[in-house]
Amino acid sequence: MTDGNGTDGNGSGVAVKLARKDYQSDQEVRWCPGCGDYGILTAIQLLLPEIGIRPENMVFVSGIGCAARLPYYMNTYGVHSIHGRAPAIATGVALARPDLDVWVIGGDGDMLSIGGNHLIHALRRNVNLNILMFNNQIYGLTKGQYSPTSEVGKVTKSTPFGSLDHPFNPVSIALGAEASFVARTHDMDRKHMTEMFRRAQAHNGASFVEVYQNCNVFNDGAFDTILNKDARPDMLIDLKHGQPVKFGANGEHGVVINEFGEAKIVSVADVGEDKLVVHDETRADPSLAFALSRLAEHPETPTPVGVFRAVDRPAYGVAMQQQIAVASEKSGPGDLAGLLRSAPTWTVA
Amino acid sequence: MTDGNGTDGNGSGVAVKLARKDYQSDQEVRWCPGCGDYGILTAIQLLLPEIGIRPENMVFVSGIGCAARLPYYMNTYGVHSIHGRAPAIATGVALARPDLDVWVIGGDGDMLSIGGNHLIHALRRNVNLNILMFNNQIYGLTKGQYSPTSEVGKVTKSTPFGSLDHPFNPVSIALGAEASFVARTHDMDRKHMTEMFRRAQAHNGASFVEVYQNCNVFNDGAFDTILNKDARPDMLIDLKHGQPVKFGANGEHGVVINEFGEAKIVSVADVGEDKLVVHDETRADPSLAFALSRLAEHPETPTPVGVFRAVDRPAYGVAMQQQIAVASEKSGPGDLAGLLRSAPTWTVA
């Protein structure tokens, strides 16, 4: 992650404040009208000038899918790669150039189906990547097959009789994969998205953000039960570090941890405020984050959004640099002629 | 999973009890002298006659690695496939033929590195497989590179300056992947192994068993701190369903769940027996199992073995059969001539 001063010293000496347009490419944005991806793109493009890293120091890497088209719309460096491989390619960029700010964009199929292995390994390695997974619980680009996050029994083109697969809970699998930063947000709340993306970018190491995103063509309203305006107070649990986990219009619902370490929803009136679990993103042990992640069995039950986990762990790229620095320190800069002579030599006159 | 009657009706009408030799192939077992794999093989070959499924109804599928050689030594059907793909190939076998008892054997590299994606998807789908992962925290067959379960800083052929990758906790990742059965055992205790394998086989759906295995050539003693005879009482936490989680020669150590849902080791004397968490494999919510899995950050700390989680969920193969049965019920057996005429037809005389 590079530090930006929020200004673009354009040679002229006069510092010019970066603006949204500095991050917008000349390519026409092409998603279906009404697609949730538009809102996410906007949130990103409005946030970046604030963060102030110059466009040339940013790289957006994606796989294939509707979500994965996003890099084309960013006036940064970008790679629209192949299906599922973005986390690997981005790892190469980030490790080759720790000075860059590297973002990974993809859908639920791209990152959890074909790309699942690269994702979990990037997370455990803690490569310095900002990974945004747009979860619309469907394959959009290929016109509507179920995805690893689709609920059981989902009727799609490839499952006319309903799907049989138990879905992944993206937050749970990320935590199981030793992720150091895990958050969830949704395309209906730009303010919240912006905050999550800001946090993800600021985190050293791999940050994983699940973004609930509406595919209004092939899976419209997948998140309505929790996201429509009236439902939200009772269905969205906004996690806040250091605060008791409460929700509801008047905070009437809360979350407690039972004797089995499970997060349970209770009425605050019944149990009393002090029994509520106080959220702590920074626990070394991911158990609390994991327990909270189970509240969203599927988006019909109250669902936590916000930062589940944010702990410090050496970023892979930094550690890699250090090893090189230490080695060069110890053995001096590499001497090729010497290297060739690292085995016994003899001379023929 | 097939039911066996434990007898081999060899045409003669006389029922012959199945014995170890019925499961031993004629191939000479070839692992390094002293390898932990020998003990695991023995445990399996001694257990199978007890379970009594006839050898011809069993299939052992493996990828590539030392562990993956095991199928050659079983007088059953077997596929020694390619690196990482065993869970996928076994899925094909199990879904094509739900009547068979299918086992998947592989190492930590085979299943968590190159094969990670197939493993987590087999687990979430709950395909009826008995998956045994021999975890020696090293690549044995390729002569000693670190693996996804190797501790940070491990010096190996490919990491002469020490590895940088934060390892996976196999039990945690399996739980994060929605596994319905997860257990851990080790190659030093045949009785315990046998019990875990028996449970795994009996489970409907995907069962995942992590087996700590000593590679005495490339990673000797990786588990000594917890497995050597004197250490075991204080370092192995034997999980027992329905019982408080206790360990130590005289049960002096115990495990409690704190207010953050984290499993913590305590002195029973200090907290009192009744504060200890009572293990329950069958919780619908995997949070308890996950919390317990975190006790084994790496095998220097007291490490739980036994069954972490065992819950009922429809096995994929069964559900698939049902869909077919229902459809045939509803639309009658497929009529090809009719199918060809599912679109308007016209006749040219």
Added chain:
Amino acid sequence: MTVEATPARRVETLDDVVIRFAGDSGDGMQLVGDRFTELSAVFGNDLATQPDFPAEIRAPAGTIAGVSAFQVHISDHDIVTAGDSPNVLVAMNPAALKANVKELPAGSTLLINVDTFEQRNLDKAGYAQNPLDDDSLAAFRVYRVPMTSITVEATKPLGVKPRDAERSKNFFALGLICWMYTRPTEPLIDWIKKRFANRPEVFEANVAAFRAGFNFGETAELFDHAFEVKPAPLAPGEYRQITGNVALSYGLVAAAQAAKLPLFYASYPITPASDILHELSKLKNFGVKTLQAEDEISAAGIAIGAAFAGNLAITGTSGPGVDLKSEALGLAVSLELPMIIVDVQRGGPSTGLPTKTEQADLMLAMYGRHGEAPMPIVAASSPSDCFAAAFEAARLALKYRTPVMLLTDGYLANGAEPWVLPDVENLADISVEFATEPNHGEEFWPYLRDEETLARPWAIPGTPKLMHRVGGIEKEDGTGNISYDPANHDKMTRLRAAKIAGIANDIPLVDLDDPGGADLLVLSWGGTWGATTEALRQVRAQGKKAAHAHLRHMNPFPRDLGDVLGRYSKVLVPELNLGQLSKLIRAEYLVDAKSYTRVAGVPFHASELVNEILEMMKS
């Protein structure tokens, strides 16, 4: 009552016509294209169609990228292509006009929905000025029809809101075309009724729009007469229309029945192969098992497992997926298990042009695995031929215990044509015996081969006494035990090669179409059959002599291919790649084949092949 052409009206008869419906993705062009095709099929024309989807998810309405088109070729004689270029273009908006007009030959007809030609749409299409106002369309017969407004008018009585009413304008266009080409209208109205049974208002609106279009043709002074294309004298039989992907799916089902085996299809969605998965997943009552895997490698692995377990196992994908399956296919070659890999080829390399067609995976099918890993290759030549090709692939896979690569392409997959329904009662029996007994004294040797086919026994789990292990490490000839013996490896490598090469004795000779006296041979394969065949018809129509051979088996080749090639002084190989088949036959037979290639994501035009052939005859 239904619309009837007044007997009085004058009607001009045509041999054939090529119509292209073009509009915005949202305008329902594929739908009306399909309807018109079906009407014409039932009417008895021969026909061929070619849809052209935008590659974008859904590009912004009104833009060029958002244009969706459907071309249909109807005729009173046997045809083999959807036509090089349309005689009639229906353009629902400026973008549709701009995107398609350049392919229109002078003199052809343009039906334009003038309502859409206002500034916003012209800008989106990138028209500096309105093409209706300048003479840029002078070369065409242009009909300006206010399709939207008339549709809205026609549906008002039904109380449909204008915004909804507009949606029916595609049926207006269809009605107009149906009048122009005197199509029967009842079947269409019945279809609308069925389709929108549970949405009566939509049904009524569409019918009203359709009739309005039909009547517009009838009453407007615009058209001095209509046309007709008489039924074609097709071979007798029961026909239906079918696309390549559906035909392929049915071919697999037929093969499974003929082999008396359960069908297992494992796949990961990818354009243009996904529809095979969609189609087969509907057929649960056929006992068909389908699985959407987590990726292509898994799908290939699942198929291998299902094959080992005794199913007819198939995995289908397109180029990128074949890349990923390479290692697993090498295993399948080494395990010598029956299995089919379907590659619906699309534009490459990499993501390339996902919705376009190409033939550039032939070399991948031949050589896309490390080591010596030969595999038979079968290629389909037309949409309906995908049925027979799939059946043949299954026959070879089962008989020779080998993975077989089945090549189709985006054009075949989505294109449609009439198809004489095969007699499913008399499908060839392609069933094979599972091994049931030890084959070497008391022992079972999994690699003890059949002398004739060199196929190894297929012993499936559950069979007593035949327990065995197979793997990717080199196996001892016969026993199948791991063997590192050098001589054995050389022997097994040559045995695997000989087994596949031997298939040449089990496939038909080159089907050669030579009018006699030709010294030029056109050698084609796969999806270019239609364009090549049409080109040769035109060449011969000019009294020129040229022979044609079209290949179904790409590996091994028919055993007489070398002789056949030897008989001609000139060999032309047209391909939608940079000359892959041509390389193979040059290497195999040392013939100086000339390759004509185009890699534009679209089928050949018969005309360009005609020119090429005539050129080559001159030289």
Added chain:
Amino acid sequence: MTVEATPARRVETLDDVVIRFAGDSGDGMQLVGDRFTELSAVFGNDLATQPDFPAEIRAPAGTIAGVSAFQVHISDHDIVTAGDSPNVLVAMNPAALKANVKELPAGSTLLINVDTFEQRNLDKAGYAQNPLDDDSLAAFRVYRVPMTSITVEATKPLGVKPRDAERSKNFFALGLICWMYTRPTEPLIDWIKKRFANRPEVFEANVAAFRAGFNFGETAELFDHAFEVKPAPLAPGEYRQITGNVALSYGLVAAAQAAKLPLFYASYPITPASDILHELSKLKNFGVKTLQAEDEISAAGIAIGAAFAGNLAITGTSGPGVDLKSEALGLAVSLELPMIIVDVQRGGPSTGLPTKTEQADLMLAMYGRHGEAPMPIVAASSPSDCFAAAFEAARLALKYRTPVMLLTDGYLANGAEPWVLPDVENLADISVEFATEPNHGEEFWPYLRDEETLARPWAIPGTPKLMHRVGGIEKEDGTGNISYDPANHDKMTRLRAAKIAGIANDIPLVDLDDPGGADLLVLSWGGTWGATTEALRQVRAQGKKAAHAHLRHMNPFPRDLGDVLGRYSKVLVPELNLGQLSKLIRAEYLVDAKSYTRVAGVPFHASELVNEILEMMKS
């Protein structure tokens, strides 16, 4: 004091000798083989070695599968192979004898550790009866030496326990061989000292064993005299021994320095390529970054990312890994980024023979990607040549912004030979310029090509004003924006092909070795250089005329290859596959090349090639 040959003793001089040390995996044969090789190198012989590991993890001691061997060829003249078969076999146990004796020509020498020839070992080796008791070894000069017991005796004074003492028996064998071939002993003793510095007891035991072996030769009546192989008149220069994998690793480091770029090597372990990862991971102080990825696909992806970011990016593997990388390599072709893929070929298909050598991935390198995805291919011809081949691969990748396939094989990877150290001060400058400014007015067009090379600009992140997006979808010529335009796709496909084909103008002409008057040309490539060269020497030694051309560039071919082939009436292409290069040149040049193939996991014997060449001359 050190052991000295008594001046008096008789010594017979030989031109060259081939010695094979064979024993159990646990017996340390590779170690003594290496030692003997180094002694001979420093002594000034020319030499070549060929280790032969068991494929098993560690097969049971005493079994055939557990036998590990090391063959070394030393001579007083320039040699190019490790020798077809040994003149001297050291057999440490019955299994070692059984596994190797069949390759021994009559009259050769056998040094047998008789202590191990008791029943248990004979059984394990599968000897019905003791070969020392029957006449099965009659054809050889057999020396029965109680190596174990003498070693134990010799080390007793040091108070070493017998079980430990036995371990030193390999040094006894080495001592004996050193006496037989009059090698200098000091360097060896110094080496033992260094190696076991912190385990004095082991050091002493090994030295004692070594001396015992040397003295045994000196004093035992067995041998009537010793031999010597004089130094070879090698080209002057500073020499070292090097294996292919190490040479390749150093070649990459050298290329990175010559290109002034950081080196990034991403790989997943696989035999026989793993040592490249091991070697490079030691070089952190060279700024070399290495990453052990979760699989080969990831490794390829990481390399692509590193290349985009401006590093010299390499991913290395063997056949199965290349299969898996196929899709990613297609992306690299489409992105037109510089990158190297190393394929250390091993026996295939599938897992095949992991520790054996083969040349069967050439077609995979050429065609193993869907669509038209051409890639340059460079092949190394000897262990030390891997250095130059790696450097050349880097030069082409950087200059033409393309992935380059670098082919070596298991034989080159593990084989060793003396190597004249290159002058690293004067390495060719292969650095390229990153783009720094807009190249189209105010805009930056990532696909605006260099007219001469057709390479596109390499603009790396961090460069102001050059922000751009690249992807696998077809790109508009110049701008690189997504384009579905048919004509553009055809153009880009041909441009990508032309760029690679154009490299032919930037590589050397065929290096043809023709003594004059030959009408037979032997065309070889890659790791068979040694055997082919030796074969031609032998053929010419018989006064016969034959020409030899060995290829380094497999795609594109040298631009004069067609002419060269045309000059010979007979072309023989020997390959360790079923004729892959021969297919390529037949297709390209329509020459009726005859292919001679062997797919046994082992290098060619010069002798078999000699026979083949002579046969072909007759015909």
